[in-house]
Amino acid sequence: MRELVVEADGGSRGNPGPAGYGAVVLDPATGETLAEAAEYIGVATNNVAEYKGLIAGLRAVAALEPDAAVRVRMDSKLVVEQMSGRWKIKHPDMKPLAAEAARVLPAGRVRYEWIPRERNKHADRLANEAMDAGKRGEQWTPSARDASAARRAAAPPPSGPPGDAAAGAARARAALTSATNTPTGGLPATGLPAAGPSPATASAPSPVPAPDTLWPVEADATPDPGVTPAPAEPADPVPDRGLTSHPGVTSGPGLTSDPGVALNPAEPAGPVPDPAPVGAAPQEPARTGAVPEQDAEPGAGPEPAPGPAGTVSPTRAGSQGPADGAVRRAGPAPDLSAPATFVLLRHGETALTPEKRFSGSGGSDPELSEAGRRQAAAVADALAARGTIRHVVSSPLLRCRQTAETVAARLGLDVAVEPGLRETDFGAWEGLTFAEVRERHPEDLDAWLASPKAAPTGGGESFAAVTRRVAAARDRLAAAHAGRTVLLVSHVTPIKTLVRLALGAPPESLFKMDLSAASLSAVAYYADGNASVRLLNDTSHLRR
Incomplete structure (x- = not known):
């Protein structure tokens, strides 16, 4: 029996507020994107949007390959634990959604796995695209963004020593954004497979961020521990x-x-001295005030x-950072x-x-x-x-x-x-x-x-x-x-x-x-x- 992967997410800008979901079906053997689904659902909570994303992903599998086994990966601990049967479903809004998700495919063929948020970027992006479309009064349509680039962005972060304050990551993110995109298949907002691939487009990053990019749009319903x-x-x-x-x-x-x-x-009285090289002993500055x-x-x-x-x-x-003047070593x-x-x-x-x-x-x-x-x-x-x-x-x-x-x-x-x-x-x-x-x-x-x-x-x-x-x-x-x-x-x-x-x-x-x-x-x-x-x-x- 073939196994497919569903990654799903949902978010609400206000909780409750304008909400949307995103889901993607992947071939785990090749990493290929088989289908995408997203929709703006009006005013709802994060958890409602997450459940609707799960349902859309399971329905996409049912339309593509109804006999497949499914591994669902989500960064919502609530949905994963409730659908796995380990947590009770107490909220009245969640019960019918969980029941609907359970009816899409036989329970024995679906298993659930929690993943960190950084590994769920593809579905998160789709959910935000849907919310953005709703804000414009439109329905979501598949973007021309390269799905392989989205998968690369969702890979686990590299290990190694921390880098400079901003330059390296900023350049890498700009390079990722401006990379030439390749066509990907998609699902329209209804959740049915698309007739063909969407055309690819490429755009260079703007040197000055627009107001809405000064901090990212993101959705997350996981409660915050430790505060x-x-x-x-x-x-x-x-x-x-x-x-x-x-x-x-x-x-x-x-x-x-x-x-x-x-x-x-x-x-x-004079210019501020450059910071000392990393690892150097601190120098006592002249007392000029x-x-x-x-x-x-x-x-x-x-x-x-x-x-x-x-x-x-x-x-x-090649970067400029707080250790400028020290010997630069290439890092990860x-x-x-x-x-x-x-x-x-x-x-x-x-x-x-x-x-x-x-x-x-x-x-x-x-x-x-x-x-x-x-x-x-x-x-x-x-x-x-x-x-x-x-x-x-x-x-x-x-x-x-x-x-x-x-x-x-x-x-x-x-x-x-x-x-x-x-x-x-x-x-x-x-x-x-x-x-x-x-x-x-x-x-x-x-x-x-x-x-x-x-x-x-x-x-x-x-x-x-x-x-x-x-x-x-x-x-x-x-x-x-x-x-x-x-x-x-x-x-x-x-x-x-x-x-x-x-x-x-x-x-x-x-x-x-x-x-x-x-x-x-x-x-x-x-x-x-x-x-x-x-x-x-x-x-x-x-x-x-």
Whole structure:
């Protein structure tokens, strides 16, 4: 008896929201695509869409070869376990769908296997194509994309040392996108075999990503392990860290200044030195007022890597990366699996924001102002229109939780809390303006501006300590949300730190980024250690 493989997926942009499914029938001996099916199904949940994708895939097998044995591969643990009989089906919407799937082919000829999301890219792509078509008011039709390229993209990620911050993976992904496509057979939206192959087309990647490609469209219904749901009110709220900023204002990590006024008086006297080669001993920089190159405290270990795969390794041949100047060694092919994409949202304004006061995790933990609540509503509308966020994670501080809850309610999601996303503890500077700190603690302020190892007056938190805490949170979240798009609601310093580490930039770069209230940034993290900054300080949703 011949065996065929069905890979199926479904997704909902809102859960419930605009939904679609995709399914592909493969010959396991050759890897050939025998049939594709996809459909936009209107407003539904992720799980409903996944079940409908399974049904479409099984019906495609029945139409192609009704006597075949079938191995179903899906990244939905729920569907696989329920259809295998190991989990009970309790939800009333799932019961008729599971029964319908069981009737398509005899149960003895169908077995189910869970696969990681990165190995289900073909079906995932079809589901997203169907949802995109529905957004345009159209039905899905087979694309001209090369099916063999889709299978290559779904292969397990290569092993080996992590690469540079972005260059190698970016070039490889662009090469994959622009490769000449070959015809593939397909299924129309009805699930019946196509009459013939669809014509191939090729397109070169655009040098500037369109708005909808700044972070990927993806669908995933798997619950997120390892993150504790946010309580309605934490028993002991942690105060916020960082000074607030406004559009067009030069700001340091958690600081703001008036337009045109540089906030950091200790600006480097000369150019910032290149990062040391990988493996080299850290060099103590000249004390010219610049933040030192190494921001780890004594005995704290090396600077965290750009991405969550460990320490920075040599760059790949021909790439530009943080080890530029070191001897380059060729490495393995870059990872092409779906990244963990963090959409980074700074909380909305509080009463302290327009007054430009230090507001960290050691102060009063202020709530959103009326302006901040309007900003949260505006960003919620913008993210709902995109329909890409699958999970919402927040700092434990009140203003972030209020912002996150506004967005999550609009998206139909829950909020989880990650303590590592809280702001810097500014010690005795909490609630003061920069000028007031300069007047009361001039020596401590100079030391803080000159070194990431220096802490604010009164036992606050150094930027070196914040960096280690944020990097650890990044690693936990990237592992828990591999292949998904996640909204992280945080503060000035943690967001700038994530961007800085992704770029492989030195600590003083924190003083060279502006981050407005309720702004959006985005960073993608790949399994091989690459990181790609997709967006920084976008406030377009606040100007509509």
